[in-house]
Amino acid sequence: MFTITLPDGSAREVPQGATPADVALAIGPGLAKAALAARIDGVLVDLATPFAQDCALALVTARDEADALDLARHDYAHVLAEAVQALFPGTQITFGPSTDDGFYYDFAAQRPFTDEDLPAIEGEMRRIIAANKVLRREVVARETLIAQWQAAGESFKAEWAAELPGDEPLTVYHSGDDWFDMCRGPHLPSTGKLDPAAFKLTRVSGAYWRGDQANAMLSRIYGTGWLNKKQLDAHMTRLEEAAKRDHRKLGAEMDLFHLQAEAHGSVFWHPKGYMIWRALEAYMRRRLDAAGYAEVKTPQIMDARQWEQSGHWGKYRENMFVVPDEIPHVSEEGGEDDAPVLSGKADLMAIKPMNCPAHVLIFRQGITSYRELPIRMAEFGCCHRNEPHGALHGLMRVRQFTQDDAHIFVREDQIVGEVADFCDLLDRVYKDLGFPEYAIKLALRPDKRFGSDAMWDWSEQSLRDAVAATGRNTPEWGWEELPGEGAFYAPKLEFHLTDAVGRTWQVGTMQTDTVLPERLDASYIGEDGEKHRPVMLHRAILGSFERFIAILIEHYAGKLPVWLAPVQAVVATIVSDADAYAREVTARLRAAGIRVESDLRNEKINYKVREHSLAKVPHLLVVGKREADEGTVAIRTLGEERQRVMPLAEAIALLRAEATPPDLR
């Protein structure tokens, strides 16, 4: 007999061999039906797991949403695999976990799956769910299982089984009597616990076996899975809403920028988009000026040898744009399609992929005293990186981008103070831009790196200490350490914003680098009259203007705060009798520093309201004969239907207040 303690504190005696399912049934048939899994002493297990000792038991039902969702998604993945093998004999199964919104499964298929295959697979999955097949756990000896997989032609499973670590016995889950997969579990008691209307296969894609480019390309099927149809529908609605705020779509609709094949990965900023950029850059420049940074501008192209010395050539040259330092010879015939003729012998120059070496070169000019440190050198640096083509994505991942970059040259004893000041500055900026919520993480040394272990120990600890000194190394700040995620020359603090729809974006960074000052021989004269190496702090708050503006557009769904909006107000007439007054209003607003346009077109006011609303203009000032006579304007604010009629002077004051950047209020 075992004593089972339930969450309400009550205890039950159960015989040897009893399971959580038995306890559920003893409590009531309703609970037995609702139970999906169990937690024994906090560990999630199958309902059919026999008790091994006295323990605390909590039955998991759909009310325990996090557990229930994860179980369901995991089961959907198995049902997907079973369905695919039923429809496509000869397809090997590999691996299929739950995800944040569903599940996927990777297959080694005869041919890659396409979207057209999905409806049939969904249908087969529903048949498996309707059949309510019992999911039964079995412990199998490793060698037996490997032999079984090999016999079944499942080479990926066999490889995986052979490499699973430790001596733990391997478990398989049977679906009915005719299918099984290797899995740690736990699982629902049967496929019938899944809601056949609560999942949807969403897309297919390629994926490398074990996530390694050197391995085989598998065919992955993604699905989204929920506990019921209502949740699924809500999820699909969320996806539609997210698609509406996609910066690529809004960028076109609002006429902010465009991309085209001839310069793929580089942005054509249109006047309105560039106005956002200018407002953001001007704001950042004021913040940096106030924080004691000195702005510089450095060369776009430098001799490749400079990049060899910095170490970037060895590690990243395949992603650098390289140009020969020679004047190309053009053939005499001079046809229009003649390519320039290059000798192939010229020295190479590279377009800068980053600003750091150039900043060190400025630092190295002349002799620096310890008294001058810290030196905070900022640059809105335009960089080029030849990214893998499949990586490009709107403004989020581009080949030409401008960083809000800065390097702070410090003595070791100044690091904590500088990092703390940086955290405060970044906090201020994120709040000003509408992101009060963000997380801080520490990315630790990667496998491939420069510098000694002692150096890494020291620089990782310096960041840890610095954040601890600000009191931000706590769970509330999302603090965690990420092994292997650091840059090759330095560990980095990562700052992750949370946007309006809950997505996170890594934007800010702070790195303590001792490698580059060494490689490029940067030094200062210390109190002792000797040369010392400064530490170089690489830091950015926005990351890149391109990507940050994309995040702003999506965060605000295009409805930017007035101070960032490219057009802050439009003065629209109802009929032509107010044209003169509208011109006057526009001129007065413009004189007050408002980015204003007028719309005197011979169009109905309904049409104008619609058009400027879709263009996300924050304020529409409608003027007719009445307003002209009274010297007022009727303000309609984006997202509202009511209008406020007020004297022009009052309207100007209101708009000026809203149009003032947060640091100037």
Place this chain on the structure above:
RNA sequence: GCCGCUUUAGCUCAGUCGGUAGAGCACAUCAUUCGUAAUGAUGGGGUCAGAGGUUCGAAUCCUCUAAGCGGCACCA
């Protein structure tokens, strides 16, 4: 770079069996002077992504190239 899909007017898209290209919006012109999310009429506009092939004939079938989209890998 890898897997899959896509590419037709400025934009969003239709185009059946291979028979010579169509809509809405936008734009232009004209009419309309209207009070808060689309006024009406008329008109101009396309080497069907590019190159090659099959065919009497290609937007349509095949091959290659490029870009875009969804993932994977990468992201100093």
